[in-house]
Each structure stands twice: as C-alpha cells, then as structure tokens.
Amino acid sequence: MASLPTHSEGGANAPRANETARAPSAVQAHNFREIHDSYYGFVWRYAANHRVPQMAIDDVVQEVFVVAHHRLSSFEGRSSLRTWLAGIAHNVVRAYLRKPGNRQSANTDIDDLQLLAPGSNPAEALERKAALELLHRLLDKLSDAQREVFILCEIEQLSSVEVADVLGTNENTVRTRLFAARKIFNAGAARARAAQKWQKP
Amino acid sequence: MAKTVNDTELRPVARDLLETARLAQTPNAAQRERAYQALMAGLGGGSIGGLKASSATNMASTASSIWLKWAAIAAILGAVGGTAIGAKHRHTAALLPTVAPTATGSAAADTELNAPNIDAPDAIPLPAAPSISAAPSASSPAPAKSASATNPASDDLAGDVSLLHQALAASHAGNAAHALELAQKHARLYPNSRLGVERSAIEVRSLCALGRAAEARKLAARLRAQAPNSPVRAALEETCVGR
Numbered sequence A: 001m002a003s004l005p006t007h008s009e010g011g012a013n014a015p016r017a018n019e020t021a022r023a024p025s026a027v028q029a030h031n032f033r034e035i036h037d038s039y040y041g042f043v044w045r046y047a048a049n050h051r052v053p054q055m056a057i058d059d060v061v062q063e064v065f066v067v068a069h070h071r072l073s074s075f076e077g078r079s080s081l082r083t084w085l086a087g088i089a090h091n092v093v094r095a096y097l098r099k100p101g102n103r104q105s106a107n108t109d110i111d112d113l114q115l116l117a118p119g120s121n122p123a124e125a126l127e128r129k130a131a132l133e134l135l136h137r138l139l140d141k142l143s144d145a146q147r148e149v150f151i152l153c154e155i156e157q158l159s160s161v162e163v164a165d166v167l168g169t170n171e172n173t174v175r176t177r178l179f180a181a182r183k184i185f186n187a188g189a190a191r192a193r194a195a196q197k198w199q200k201p
Numbered sequence B: 001m002a003k004t005v006n007d008t009e010l011r012p013v014a015r016d017l018l019e020t021a022r023l024a025q026t027p028n029a030a031q032r033e034r035a036y037q038a039l040m041a042g043l044g045g046g047s048i049g050g051l052k053a054s055s056a057t058n059m060a061s062t063a064s065s066i067w068l069k070w071a072a073i074a075a076i077l078g079a080v081g082g083t084a085i086g087a088k089h090r091h092t093a094a095l096l097p098t099v100a101p102t103a104t105g106s107a108a109a110d111t112e113l114n115a116p117n118i119d120a121p122d123a124i125p126l127p128a129a130p131s132i133s134a135a136p137s138a139s140s141p142a143p144a145k146s147a148s149a150t151n152p153a154s155d156d157l158a159g160d161v162s163l164l165h166q167a168l169a170a171s172h173a174g175n176a177a178h179a180l181e182l183a184q185k186h187a188r189l190y191p192n193s194r195l196g197v198e199r200s201a202i203e204v205r206s207l208c209a210l211g212r213a214a215e216a217r218k219l220a221a222r223l224r225a226q227a228p229n230s231p232v233r234a235a236l237e238e239t240c241v242g243r
Helices: A014-021 A024-029 A032-049 A054-074 A081-098 A122-140 A144-155 A160-167 A171-199 B012-024 B029-045 B053-080 B090-095 B108-114 B143-150 B157-172 B176-189 B196-209 B213-226 B231-236
Strands: none
Touching: A032 A054, A032 A081, A032 A122, A032 A144, A032 B029, A054 A081, A054 B029, A081 A160, A122 A144, A122 A171, A122 B012, A144 A160, A144 A171, A144 B012, A160 A171, A171 B012, B157 B176, B157 B196, B176 B196, B196 B213, B213 B231
C-alpha cells in the first residue's frame, strides 16, 4: 500500500518520486483498492476545482474509478498511472459539465465536510473555507483552457509534459497557458491580499 | 537587491493559498473508505448508472457537517470575544478577505454562521468574552463539555448553539415556519445570545419565505441599526428585505 503515491494524504511533490520509481508495467499488478486510495484525493480535487457541484462530486469521482476499473487491464503503462487517471478524469468531468446546469455556480457555499481535516480546529476550518472560496474566485477568472492547465500543473503538480499528454496537446501550448494563468492568479491573489490589508489596517 | 516578481512562477502568497486550499480539499481516510465501499457495491451490481456514491455517504456527511457547524460557531464566538485564532497558517490567513464577497444567495443565514469574517467587533454589543480555547478536535468531538468547562458563564452555550443549529437546519430544509418557531424560541431562551445577529438573520429569511415581508422588513431595520457593519447586512440584501 505504501508503494504507490498517496496524494490524498501527502504533499504534492513527494508522492511523484515514488510513482516515477515504479515501472509502469508493474502497475497492473496492483490491486484496484491501492489505486483507488492513492488517487481518490487527486480525482476528488480535480472534480471540485472544475466546479462540479458538491452534491455530484462523489458520483463523478466514482464514475472516474468505474471507468478506470474497466480499463485497467488495457493500461499499457505508456504514461504514468496518474496521467492515465487524469485523462479519464478529464473526460468524465468534461462530459458531466457539458450538460446544461451541471456546473456549480460561483456563489455556491463550500461543503463543510471537506474542511475538517483530522486534527484541525474550527479556526483552521474557517480559514480553509475562506481559502477555498478565494481559490474558486481566482480560478473563475481563468479561461477554461487556462484553468485546466493551472489545476493540473499548480494544484496537482503534474509536469507540463504530463499535462500535454492528458490534454492531447503539445508542451509549448501548456506552458503558454500556464504562464497566462499564473499571471492572472498572481494578480488576483495580490489584490485579495491588498483588500484584506485595507479592511484590517 | 530586491527580488523581482516573476509571473513565470507563482508568488509565495499564491502558493500558500493553494497549499491551504489543497489541504481543505483532501478527503480523509474515512471518506475514501466510504467511497471505495460504494464503488465496490456498484461494481458488484455491474451498473454504472446505478451507482450513487452520494447516497452511501449521506449519513456520515450529515454528522460531520453538524459537528463542523458547531465548531464554526464556536470559532466565531471565540474570535468575537477576543480569543486568539490558531496561527498555523498565519501567512495565508493574511491573504484571505475578511468578508467573502461571494457569500450571497440562498444560503444567507448559513453564510453568516460559517463565514470567515469573524472579526466584526461592532456587529453586536457583546458581553464578556467566552473562553473557547479548547476547540473540539476531530478525535474528541465533545464541544458542549469543552465550552462549558472553560467558562462557567457560558454554561448553556451548547444549548444556545444547538437550538440555533436546528433553526438553521430547518431553514435549509425549506421549513420556514419551523425555522422561525425555533429562532423565536431561541430568542426567548437566550435573549442575550452572542449569536443574536445570526438568529435574527434566520428570522428575517424565514419571514420572507412565509410571505410576511412587513415583519421581515421591521426586523431587518432593527438588525441593520444594531449591527451596521455585520456581514449579515449584505446577506439580507438577498432576501425580500433587500433594497
């Protein structure tokens, strides 16, 4: 169980080293439970940050793993397992959001359940809630293409090569979109901080 | 020499925000387990269309939400009363807005109870600060005991919060009459509650839902005068009393 990256618990970078060390062809030998537990958080965040409504996230995430379960035997290991799963998640989420009314509105309240990490206190929970609200406001400022790249690169820590693989585009396009997204995100974060200072001298 | 800001990379303040948000979006082991059990049950049935992960996690979600809502109110009380907020992510906290501009809409009352804006000292005239330094932890969710144990003056704080929770839940469930009844009961039992503004917001919202706009406007006017700088004011604009 410990051999696969634990995205749901660990930092963004550390698990990738473990994953890189694993031979792709060996992935098929892992039981599906291990894959699910290792990447559940990754898929969940991916759906949440794409504005899948809170009440539908569990179902969308489950559908991603259902597809992964059905296709695992045909996974050839030409990409990393995470990139492969990201590709499935990308398609499932995109299909879901394509249906009218399925995208969560910008003003929807954050689900409290997701704010309560083990050992956290109420103040931290509130801080996380505010962070999520701000993150979603800033993500909303990005175009769909920029948001996709930003989420995969900056939040999920995929490399530009991996993201290009997931999106079926070239690395230069990914880098260009990421540069533009970072610029917007940096500016938005700076404005939010300035506003906060203005409100609390 | 000062380091120039380079937009080819994220600024530290943006990175801290992402780190905090990422933590907030990370499901815990129990959630993963529930999701896996639901997934396996669905795969066993052999029908993707029949899968409903959300229903499998509803009960646990409800329980956690109730606890967290209490915890959020406890944090509000602690912060308003001057209790220091944990500074584990102080750098990120400095970035966060004191008023969430997106906190509008149908969840107005809920927004007030859970809003990150917990430092509105002029919101309501407050009695002595409650000491809720012993915030409930996930491993020992016993908020009532913690609160009363740390401050004998707030012996019935748990009852205060619990009743308001019920009113809020009824409001969310669309039962405005029951929400109003509970809020009014709360006003009778806890006339000096520190959550008076939030209670009034529930009352206003319920009155609007019941079509009693005149009463709602009257109460809202009193609320606006009582708490001119409270975020509740903004939320009221989304109800029938909005101007």
